[in-house]
Amino acid sequence: xxxxxxxxxxxxxxxxxxxxxxxxxxxxxxxxxxxxxxxxxxxxxxxxxxxxxxxxxxxxxxxxxxxxxxxxxxxxxxxxxxxxxxxxxxxxxxxxxxxxxxxxxxxxxxxxxxxxxxxxxxxxxxxxxxxxxxxxxxxxxxxxxxxxxxxxxxxxxxxxxxxxxxxxxxxxxxxxxxxxxxxxxxxxxxxxxxxxxxxxxxxxxxxxxxxxxxxxxxxxxxxxxxxxxxxxxxxxxxxxxxxxxxxxxxxxxx
Amino acid sequence: xxxxxxxxxxxxxxxxxxxxxxxxxxxxxxxxxxxxxxxxxxxxxxxxxxxxxxxxxxxxxxxxxxxxxxxxxxxxxxxxxxxxxxxxxxxxxxxxxxxxxxxxxxxxxxxxxxxxxxxxxxxxxxxxxxxxxxxxxxxxxxxxxxxxxxxxxxxxxxxxxxxxxxxxxxxxxxxxxxxxxxxxxxxxxxxxxxxxxxxxxxxxxxxxxxxxxxxxxxxxxxxxxxxxxxxxxxxxxxxxxxxxxxxxxxxxxxxxxxxxxxxxxxxxxxxxxxxxxxxxxxxxxxxxxxxxxxxxxxxxxxxxxxxxxxxxxxxxxxxxxxxxxxxxxxxxxxxxxxxxxxxxxxxxxxxxxxxxxxxxxxxxxxxxxxxxxxxxx
Numbered sequence: 007x008x009x010x011x012x013x014x015x016x017x018x019x020x021x022x023x024x025x026x027x028x029x030x031x032x033x034x035x036x037x038x039x040x041x042x043x044x045x046x047x048x049x050x051x052x053x054x055x056x057x058x059x060x061x062x063x064x065x066x067x068x069x070x071x072x073x074x075x076x077x078x079x080x081x082x083x084x085x086x087x088x089x090x091x092x093x094x095x096x097x098x099x100x101x102x103x104x105x106x107x108x109x110x111x112x113x114x115x116x117x118x119x120x121x122x123x124x125x126x127x128x129x130x131x132x133x134x135x136x137x138x139x140x141x142x143x144x145x146x147x148x149x150x151x152x153x154x155x156x157x158x159x160x161x162x163x164x165x166x167x168x169x170x171x172x173x174x175x176x177x178x179x180x181x182x183x184x185x186x187x188x189x190x191x192x193x194x195x196x197x198x199x200x201x202x203x204x205x206x207x208x209x210x211x212x213x214x215x216x217x218x219x220x221x222x223x224x225x226x227x228x229x230x231x232x233x234x235x236x237x238x239x240x241x242x243x244x245x246x247x248x249x250x251x252x253x254x255x256x257x258x259x260x
Numbered sequence: 261x262x263x264x265x266x267x268x269x270x271x272x273x274x275x276x277x278x279x280x281x282x283x284x285x286x287x288x289x290x291x292x293x294x295x296x297x298x299x300x301x302x303x304x305x306x307x308x309x310x311x312x313x314x315x316x317x318x319x320x321x322x323x324x325x326x327x328x329x330x331x332x333x334x335x336x337x338x339x340x341x342x343x344x345x346x347x348x349x350x351x352x353x354x355x356x357x358x359x360x361x362x363x364x365x366x367x368x369x370x371x372x373x374x375x376x377x378x379x380x381x382x383x384x385x386x387x388x389x390x391x392x393x394x395x396x397x398x399x400x401x402x403x404x405x406x407x408x409x410x411x412x413x414x415x416x417x418x419x420x421x422x423x424x425x426x427x428x429x430x431x432x433x434x435x436x437x438x439x440x441x442x443x444x445x446x447x448x449x450x451x452x453x454x455x456x457x458x459x460x461x462x463x464x465x466x467x468x469x470x471x472x473x474x475x476x477x478x479x480x481x482x483x484x485x486x487x488x489x490x491x492x493x494x495x496x497x498x499x500x501x502x503x504x505x506x507x508x509x510x511x512x513x514x515x516x517x518x519x520x521x522x523x524x525x526x527x528x529x530x531x532x533x534x535x536x537x538x539x540x541x542x543x544x545x546x547x548x549x550x551x552x553x554x555x556x557x558x559x560x561x562x563x564x565x566x567x568x569x570x571x572x573x574x575x576x577x578x579x580x581x582x583x584x585x586x587x588x589x590x591x592x593x594x595x596x597x598x599x600x601x602x603x604x605x606x607x608x609x610x611x612x613x614x615x616x617x618x619x620x621x622x623x624x625x626x627x628x629x630x631x632x633x634x635x636x637x
Contacts, residue, residue: 062590065582090592098590102583106605115601116591151605152587168591 008040008077008093008175008206015072017053017060027068030056032233034072036210038176043202043209045219045244048230049252054212055099057230058180062096063089076176091120093175097165097182104152109164110134112152113171120172137167140200142193158185166197177201178210183218195221216248231255276342280307280353283346292345295524295556297492300463302383302409302437304347313382315408317359320376322369322398326362336360336389340415340471341443348441348467351385351411358387361400363422369398372616379408379436386412390426394419394447399615402428404438405460411439418450420474425453425615430493431626432461442468446477446506455614456483456512457623458493459630469498475505475537482511484610484623486630487553489518496526497542501535505569510542513610515603515630519552527559527573536567546577547606549599600631 015034018027030053038044048054060067061074063086074081076092084092104112113134118124125133138145141163153161162182169177179198183191199222201207211222219227219241227243228235229252236255237243277283285306286293293305303309321327330337337358343349363369375388392398396419404410418424424444432438438461444452458464470479479499487493499508514523525544546555559573580602588598607627614620 062586064586085595086586086589087592087594087598090590096590098587102581102587104584104587104602104605106608107588107601112588112591112601115593115597116588119592119594119597172591 008208009075010038010094010176010208010210011073011075012036012061013073013075015057015060015074016070017056018068018070019056020066020068029070030233031060034234036228036235038208038210040175040206040208042226043211043222043224044226044228045211045213045224046228046230047213047216047244047247049256050214052230053233054230055180058096058178058212061089061094061178062086087119090172090174095169095172095174095177097162097169097177097179099181099184101153101161101165103154105154107152108148109150109152110148113168116168117171133171137170140170141167141197143167159187159190162186162194163190163197166194169201170197173204175206176208176210178212180212181214182211183213183215191218192221198222216244219244229255231258276344277349278338278343278352280346280349283349286346296465296494297463300437300492301347301439304350304383304409304411304437304439307350309350309383309409311354311383311385313384313408314380315384315386315406315410316378316380317386318376318378319359319361319373321361321373322371324364324367324369325373325398326364328360328362329357330360331357334358334360336391337387338415340417340445341413341441343413343441344469345467347411347439348413351413351439352387354385355387355412358389360389360391363392363396363398365393365419366395367393368396372399372401372619374401374403376403376405379404379406379410379432381407383409386410388412388414389417390415390424391417392419392422392424395421397423399425400427401616401619402426403431404429405431405433407433407436409437413441414443416442416444416452418444418446418452420447421449422447423451425455427455427457427614427616427619428466429619429623430456430458430461430464430466432464434460434462436461437463439465440467442466444468444470444479446470446472446479448474449476450478452477452479453615454479454481456481456495457626458483458485458495459626461491461493463492465494465496467496467498469500470508471500472503472506475503477503477506479506479508481509482610482613483513484607485512485514485523486627487514487516487521487523488630488633489552490520492522492524494524496524498528499530499540501529501531501538501540504535505537506535507538508540511610512544513546513607514555515547515549515606516553516555517549521553523555525555525557525575527575529561529571529573531563531565531568531571533564536565537569538565538571539569540571542573544575545606547603548577548579549603603631
């Protein structure tokens with residue numbers, strides 16, 4: 007059974023020139039097993055996105071201590087693309103626009119890289135069409151430049167399309183729910199649930215709001231504040247946050 | 261610069277003459293020459309480059325075109341263009357035979373006309389005139405290859421309501437030196453599309469210019485260059501809006517890699533006081549792929565009337581965007597392949613606009629070759 011193990015993770019971010027790097031994560035411990043969905047909730051600026059980017063290997067972040075193991079393999083030793091090929095997926099909060107690279111060309115390159123061989127064209131076209139249908143994405147998007155001119159909701163749906171096509175072991179979803187209207191939230195949540203139902207998969211759902219948790223039910227909820235996990239519980243913890251907000255955590259960690 | 265001025269400040273084209281002796285030998289400090297390594301011009305600029313080599317001209321023309329090789333005294337030669345710098349005037353003074361292509365009135369050429377210019381070594385001078393008579397349409401490819409030290413002038417005379425699409429490929433061998441002027445003169449409602457692709461050569465300095473003789477002219481100048489270690493590839497554009505209601509659009513994109521790779525792009529657009537209703541935009545972007553490469557980009561937009569339909573310019577030179585690469589890598593795509601995808605994308609939007617499918621494929625293949633070269637370094 008697949009396991010993602012994060013141990014005592016300390017992360018700094020590159021600061022402006024002539025300033026020392028700033029530590030954002032002060033020791034994060036978290037274990038996700040296949041079949042589990044973990045929600046990380048916390049106020050803005052608490053370091054949730056830093057955790058997501060650090061796991062994916064974004065060059066702006068430096069791991070100063072701690073470890074991340076995927077099925078016992080050291081993720082931190084891997085390059086960004088190796089992590090993705092090992093089965094780690096990050097749905098980004100702000101997917102970048104890449105001019106001149108079409109969605110279909112990009113997806114085919116990504117699927118080829120992750121599977122280690124080029125998919126048969128007919129099969130790939132079929133999977134792509136089915137994936138787009140399920141997420142109510144206009145087929146014309148396949149010919150458009152990657153994320154260019156996409157609305158916020160279109161970008162997020164496109165992230166989930168990649169999740170479904172690339173079939174990773176673990177998905178880290180960084181505020182995938184932010185900026186979505188209710189219809190888009192439902193469509194995106196259904197995509198996440200299809201991924202969960204696939205079996206040997208785990209989800210780390212990073213969110214500021216409890217709204218998405220009505221569609222994607224977490225097994226565990228972790229509250230993030232000032233760069234570490236400050237409380238953990240079951241789904242009932244989300245209800246408490248819904249009622250009381252983050253104020254008590256922010257004060258306690260300040 | 262300002263509305264009260266009636267005379268443009270740009271001096272690049274102020275001094276024109278057919279006689280090389282009317283131009284001082286450039287010393288390297290002049291605005292027009294300060295980016296060009298004069299030592300590498302092999303004397304094209306100072307009168308010491310004596311013609312003794314050859315650039316073979318081969319024309320595969322559409323059947324509707326008239327193709328002539330004429331002497332210096334032919335009245336069509338030099339009619340649209342007067343040399344504006346010393347090397348251009350040297351070429352004009354020194355060429356022996358000119359190629360004249362004519363697309364007769366109201367004729368639509370049935371296939372692209374390809375002029376292949378093959379350098380066979382040594383110094384050579386050339387001259388080409390392309391006349392597209394009123395309401396005629398043609399597509400032309402100028403294909404430069406081989407080794408040479410070559411200076412030439414090309415005149416495009418586009419008649420009323422006529423259309424000319426030109427692709428100029430500078431696919432020279434590594435040791436070639438090429439200094440060239442491409443001048444387009446647009447009559448009323450004429451359409452001119454220029455697509456310049458510069459890949460080869462030790463030094464290429466290409467100066468495309470556009471002039472309008474009546475309203476309604478529409479020019480689009482697109483360029484793509486890939487500069488490797490030690491190469492100097494320079495493009496100097498001048499669009500002079502002297503009559504009302506004409507349009508120009510300039511887009512040049514380049515990539516640079518390797519020690520001593522040097523790209524220069526100068527984009528001068530002048531909108532004169534009488535050129536009301538002008539619509540113009542110019543853009544230059546450079547992707548600097550490695551250390552040791554240098555891109556100089558100087559857009560100049562000089563507006564002497566307040567009544568323009570649109571006027572803008574933009575220039576940016578930078579490295580590949582880390583965020584683009586991160587996004588692609590985060591989907592499992594290895595670093596080198598991610599780089600190639602982004603570079604291909606950077607050029608792809610331009611390549612799509614090449615009017616001739618065979619040339620489009622060739623340019624795509626040439627860019628792929630450059631990307632491979634980069635990989636094996």
